[in-house]
Amino acid sequence: MQASEIYVQNLEKHLSEENPLLVDVARNFQTIDKVAHDLGFIKPDQSTARQIPWWPLISVLGLFSAGKSTFINDFLGRKIQLSGVQAVDDKFTVLSYSHDPEVKTLPGLALDVDPRFPFYQISHDIEDAMAGEGKRINAYLQLKTCNSENLKGKILIDSPGFDADTRRATTLRITKHIIDISDLVLIFFDARRPEPGAMRDTLEYLVKTTADRYDSEKFIYVLNQIDVTAREDSLAEVVAAWKSAMTEKGLNVTQFYTIFSPEVELKAGNEYVQKRLEARRERDLADIHRRMQEVEVKRAYRILNTLDTTTKELKDQAIPELLKALSGWRAWTLRLDMLLLAALIGGAVFAGIITGFWLSPLIDAVAAFAALGILAIFHMIFSGIFKSAYRRRLSKRQKSMKLRFNLVRGFNKCANWRTFATGKIKGWSESIGKQLDEIENHADVMIQRLNDQLTNPSGKETEREKVREMVTEVDPSKGYDAETVS
Structure with missing residues (x-):
């Protein structure tokens, strides 16, 4: 079990006794941590909940x-x-x-x-x-x-x-x-x-x-x-x-x-x-x-606001910047790979026509392997050049946007052969995007629940308040508690 998971579990235990409303918030932070870990935005021992x-x-x-x-x-x-x-x-x-x-x-x-x-x-x-x-x-x-x-x-x-x-x-x-x-x-x-x-x-x-x-x-x-x-x-x-x-x-x-x-x-x-x-x-x-x-009440709103802003930052800023960079790196590398491949094929055809190598399968095989080797070497060179360019760009974007997620670290983890070959990123999918949308909506709902605990805009007497008055009228010395009402 990762250190971040242990931290959130300990946090849930404390909040269940101190403020049960915030237990769900801690779990939502754990979901955000998993997405951020999988995409490489934060280290395995880090947690957005610790921020x-x-x-x-x-x-x-x-x-x-x-x-x-x-x-x-x-x-x-x-x-x-x-x-x-x-x-x-x-x-x-x-x-x-x-x-x-x-x-x-x-x-x-x-x-x-x-x-x-x-x-x-x-x-x-x-x-x-x-x-x-x-x-x-x-x-x-x-x-x-x-x-x-x-x-x-x-x-x-x-x-x-x-x-x-x-x-x-x-x-x-x-x-x-x-x-x-x-x-x-x-x-x-x-x-x-x-x-x-x-x-x-x-x-x-x-x-x-x-x-x-x-x-x-x-x-x-x-x-x-x-x-x-x-x-x-x-x-x-x-x-x-x-x-x-x-x-x-x-x-x-x-x-x-x-x-x-x-x-x-x-x-x-x-x-x-x-x-x-x-x-x-x-x-x-x-x-x-x-x-x-009154800081305890403000603390609850602050945490809910942080959950909302963290989710939006991950979903609307960090991930789109990462996807854009990965797409650009892959597209430019593919273009130069295709150009080099076309040049090698054209050169091989021209050499074959001129020298008659087509009549020697061994020489043709050696030439083909040499061409693939050249293609692989230049692919790594092209890929490295574009990776460096996008790292610099992401570093500047992170500073200008003041993101808490490390874009360069995420790019380094996701810019691999799997992403290049399939165009898909391990750790990201449409269903994960929906999870983040649900967390964002959940934050709004929890703010409304907190408002319900602290306010009564209609001014109407609630059932709990009615029972409290009834108990007090019968015997004022008994006062009122949650057990009596329930």
Whole structure:
């Protein structure tokens, strides 16, 4: 059994307990994997299901000393992250729930080799960003366990900060990976640094990675440490200055959450201003926490969307590009083979007429075998030339289309004698195309099922809700559960 199949089976087991709706999704990814494996788009030990995190993921990004770790500690109700005005931790910290009340810190290797976590094989990306650093995975990542109810069912990531000097390239590479896979991204700014100039590089990076994204709604911008600023300037002026600075960089932020640590005793010098700031902090913190608790729902939609886009990418982009390249390689090679064959036959006929070789069967046989040998040699030369040309073309197409499937690898596997002789590709047929169509349709159906679980557009009372009211009316102390209704 391949490693990818084992991974999906383990995933199905987990999802059957945590979210049964997504079990079918995992099986659909397994079908996509089989097609991609057969066509050579991915390696046997790879799986498209591994390209997305199956656990709800929240990332907390920002500068050093912007209050990220303090915010996380307040959310978890545990002082699990070090905090301070200086850079106290230069690693990405993945926080995961554990029944054990004791906090445990595990090395980055635990994340790099475990496909269940969002940093599976991230060492390869680190190596690409900075040669030799991939082996030092423990210097970039760590895993911490925490027994906090607020962490159940989700994974939280605390970043070391955008302004890491010596390893900035690698830090930004990992940050981009986190942004892509997160369900919610909290970006913290420090209100104590009113000069936007200090944030120039960070703002430019944020614009590059977050502007015009299809999932821009998952970004929350938090202006932290306003307890210090409020004593000196108007909060409205501070927020306006930050919005203006980000707008100048091309990032349109409609709302800033303004908070400070609940442990801080605010002394604004004016009782009215103080109460107003505290009320705003409580409102904004409550809204942020609400968004953090809703990531599980967003996770389900994200996975279903990934299934849909992966299927379409394979069916509508990767496979057509591969078929087109294989068809072109085969057609051009056949044309030159036919031209060479015609030239050899014409030459043999002309030589036979001139020299009278037709009267010597032995010489004619030797000449025929020599001609076939020449034809085979030139066929391999022609085939190799066209293969190289189509590899280069596919490589450019993959980069321009930003495909997750390796077109060149698929071409190398499928451009063989069987394909050349029959024109048919092992691993692809009309029935397989119909399977992919069914998966695409199934993704739409599952989104509708998820909508049915979470919405009721008609506003009509369902049978389950009626029974719930009946049970409560008879004996309110009994409450309501699924077993009673069934």
